[in-house]
Amino acid sequence: xxxxxxxxxxxxxxxxxxxxxxxxxxxxxxxxxxxxxxxxxxxxxxxxxxxxxxxxxxxxxxxxxxxxxxxxxxxxxxxxxxxxxxxxxxxxxxxxxxxxxxxxxxxxxxxxxxxxxxxxxxxxxxxxxxxxxxxxxxxxxxxxxxxxxxxxxxxxxxxxxxxxxxxxxxxxxxxxxxxxxxxxxxxxxxxxxxxxxxxxxxxxxxxxxxxxxxxxxxxxxxxxxxxxxxxxxxxxxxxxxxxxxxxxxxxxxxxxxxxxxxxxxxxxxxxxxxxxxxxxxxxxxxxx
Numbered sequence: 001x002x003x004x005x006x007x008x009x010x011x012x013x014x015x016x017x018x019x020x021x022x023x024x025x026x027x028x029x030x031x032x033x034x035x036x037x038x039x040x041x042x043x044x045x046x047x048x049x050x051x052x053x054x055x056x057x058x059x060x061x062x063x064x065x066x067x068x069x070x071x072x073x074x075x076x077x078x079x080x081x082x083x084x085x086x087x088x089x090x091x092x093x094x095x096x097x098x099x100x101x102x103x104x105x106x107x108x109x110x111x112x113x114x115x116x117x118x119x120x121x122x123x124x125x126x127x128x129x130x131x132x133x134x135x136x137x138x139x140x141x142x143x144x145x146x147x148x149x150x151x152x153x154x155x156x157x158x159x160x161x162x163x164x165x166x167x168x169x170x171x172x173x174x175x176x177x178x179x180x181x182x183x184x185x186x187x188x189x190x191x192x193x194x195x196x197x198x199x200x201x202x203x204x205x206x207x208x209x210x211x212x213x214x215x216x217x218x219x220x221x222x223x224x225x226x227x228x229x230x231x232x233x234x235x236x237x238x239x240x241x242x243x244x245x246x247x248x249x250x251x252x253x254x255x256x257x258x259x260x261x262x263x264x265x266x267x268x269x270x271x272x273x274x275x276x277x278x279x280x281x282x283x284x285x286x287x288x
Contacts (some may be wrong), residue, residue, distance in 0.1 A: 038103035048111035063228035113159025162218030
């Protein structure tokens with residue numbers, strides 16, 4: 001096909017127009033990181049250890065509570081502690097006066113669980129004390145907690161999400177050094193060493209969240225009775241080592257990577273990042 005003589009000239013003109021457009025247009029990009037300048041920070045720590053059904057006692061949970069409280073305080077958070085997860089606890093926390101001044105919030109929940117629920121301390125076969133995970137996001141969302149609007153909300157849940165082990169056999173000794181947070185599985189016998197204006201505008205009802213759940217859907221989570229859960233151990237390890245330079249998404253990735261070296265040959269667990277609606281990077285320390 002023979003092109004018209006002025007074809008090259010037309011192409012050149014079009015390229016020039018495109019370049020001219022690119023040079024003249026400037027995009028007003030929002031900041032790439034969340035502001036982390038708050039003097040005071042607040043975190044909620046819920047540890048369900050002792051249940052009405054004594055067989056469900058979560059040995060080692062006290063170690064998790066100790067480790068998480070120490071970590072959160074070192075990150076500059078005032079820690080509000082509770083020993084049972086209820087709607088009232090979250091509702092009360094959503095009205096905490098310091099939430100208006102905090103730049104972010106951690107909510108850490110440790111208990112038994114199912115896929116879409118965390119179990120309360122009164123749970124039994126007759127009395128289903130189940131707290132929907134969805135309610136956590138609702139209680140901390142902009143409608144019920146406007147003080148946290150546009151602030152990072154980090155949710156960490158240590159609880160089983162099912163009854164299935166996360167391992168598949170690809171090579172070769174059974175071990176009972178670890179226990180899990182699934183209420184349907186037989187608990188082992190006691191023994192130490194086991195493993196501001198009036199303008200009205202719309203905002204998304206679930207924004208600026210990131211969650212780390214201790215296992216993938218339908219699988220169990222493990223803990224050692226002397227050291228606590230693997231998730232909390234690895235979070236403390238990674239955050240203490242890397243939180244001065246890594247954003248929260250990278251910190252969670254490194255925690256997940258630690259599970260590649262799970263200490264029991266026959267058991268496997270893999271945390272999962274969930275419902276991430278962060279629109280920027282969140283660093284725990286200023287300067288980023």
